[in-house]
Amino acid sequence: MTVTHALEADVLRRQDPELADVLLGERERQATTLQLIAAENFTSPAVLAALGSPLANKYAEGYPGARHHGGCEIADVAERLAVDRAKDLFGAEHANVQAHSGSSAVLAAYAALLRPGDTVLALGLPHGGHLTHGSPANFSGRWFDFVGYGVDAESGLIDHEQVRTLARTHRPKAIVCGSIAYPRHLDHAFFREVADEVGAYLIADAAHPIGLVAGGAAPSPVPYADIVCATTHKVLRGPRGGMILCGAELAERVDRAVFPFTQGGAQMHTIAAKAVAFGEAATEAFAAYAHRVVANARALAAALTAEGLVVTTGGTDTHLITADPAPLGVDGRTARGRLAAAGLVLDCCALPHADVRGLRLGTAAVTTQGMGEREMPVVAGLLASVLRGGTEAARAREDVRELTAAFPPYPR
Structure with a gap:
């Protein structure tokens, strides 16, 4: 524990010993059990410091240079740092770092490109698709008409011929490539080819592999997808949150889909922590x-x-x-x-x-x-x-x- 965190823990223990015990208990749990959940990681002390910074106090609806609240000069610097670092890290023309989670990022991507009732082709949930890929319990399954592709019964690999056939049959407005339980690299070039053939947008849900992409250990979807949605935790090792990468031509639509369409004020302490994580991931x-x-x-x-x-x-x-x-x-x-x-x-x-x-x-x-x-x-x-x-x-x-x-x- 760093000196700063020790002091903060001491303050919390004096004011709220009950909650302090809870947090220390969680620290002990993480340190003495094996954390094998694929979606979890340990952030750096620097990321934790940013999460506990005074930026947690700042209301900052809007974007740098165009906020709906005063006093955002420092917040603007933090967000610009996060955006610039994300663009450099992933080679993207535009980055939105305000999404509160991976699901929020996917919601904004749909809002930017689709209308309720549009057909979307995505990996079926029983085959490793995410809730936002058409679950009837989720906004995606209630607002859009999802068609699910799957994996081959013998190899367990995505059935590319089925993807192409379903795309030709249903002519979706968008195709989603991404999974929460598929352990192999996706063929982004193939999905781009199919999307172009049927006139669909290609959305890459890279919540799991984006950290590997940052480290050069997995192929990047950025050159192929119209929009890439991701989380900033998992392998990327940043704070819990989301981000969206896209080309310049979709930048305004994506930004407006995040704010004001699906979210309110940005969580500036989390955005600062994302900036730290992007900086770490570039090393x-x-x-x-x-x-x-x-x-x-x-x-x-x-x-x-x-x-x-x-x-x-x-x-x-x-x-x-x-x-x-x-x-x-x-x-x-x-x-x-x-x-x-x-x-x-x-x-x-x-x-x-x-x-x-x-x-x-x-x-x-x-x-x-x-x-x-x-x-x-x-x-x-x-x-x-x-x-x-x-x-x-x-x-x-x-x-x-x-x-x-x-x-x-x-x-x-």
């Missing part, structure tokens, strides 16, 4: 980190396969892995609970062409902690032993504590 150290994330994911996928789990697509190109634990005698939902009790924190997810749920896990957070390919078989062994019933939760919990003690996420 050689981050590029090395991104490649280590992928190497660790491949090592973990191989180790899980050796332990008897069925890893979808036979491996991964990215930070995430999806796997079926059924060969170990347990379904995904039960496995998640059993593993959580042992200190291994991950998600369950739908498995394509199956009625059962599997596991979804990632290596971004453990890589930030300093773990490498040598530790991945250890993690896989702990996971498999718990699921087989060979190790009691309490014993596994101690093994996890011992492992994480060697790799603290923050200095103590």
Whole structure:
């Protein structure tokens, strides 16, 4: 813990000891359990400092130079820094950094390009699509007519011929490429080709791989998509939030879709933290980190396969892995609970062409902690032993504590 954070924690403990205990408890939980959720990571102390800065006090509706509130001179500098760094990092003509989340970014992209009732082609939810890709419980499924494409039953890879056939049949206004549970790189050039053939916009939902893109460990959708939506946490290792990248011709439509159409005042402390994260992601150290994330994911996928789990697509190109634990005698939902009790924190997810749920896990957070390919078989062994019933939760919990003690996420 830095001196500044120690002082802030001391202030909180004096004023609100009950909440201070909650926050310290969460700090302890993160430090003593394995964070294997593919969508989570540890931000740097600098990002945390920006999140706790006085910019949290500033109301700043609008955009730099055109705010609806006074006193935004410093806020404008912070947002311009974030925008310029995002554009440089991803090679984009325009960046909007105000989106509150990845879902907010997708909502704004739809608002910029579509009207209610338009047809959209996206990866089906049972095959790894996100809620914003047509779930009936989400605005996307209620406002637009979604058609879902899927993955091949044998390979687990996106069925490109099905995508092309559905696009020709339904003539969608937009095609979405992106997933929350697809472990392979997407062929953005293919999706661009199909979108051009049917006269559709191409929206890339890059919430998961955008950090790998920043580090040169995954192909960029920016040269191909009309709009790229992303989060600033996950592998990118920034604050929880969203961003949108696009060409200059769509800049005004995107900005107006964010504010005033879907959001109010910008969260300036979060935007400042995004600027910090973009700056960190532009370094050689981050590029090395991104490649280590992928190497660790491949090592973990191989180790899980050796332990008897069925890893979808036979491996991964990215930070995430999806796997079926059924060969170990347990379904995904039960496995998640059993593993959580042992200190291994991950998600369950739908498995394509199956009625059962599997596991979804990632290596971004453990890589930030300093773990490498040598530790991945250890993690896989702990996971498999718990699921087989060979190790009691309490014993596994101690093994996890011992492992994480060697790799603290923050200095103590």
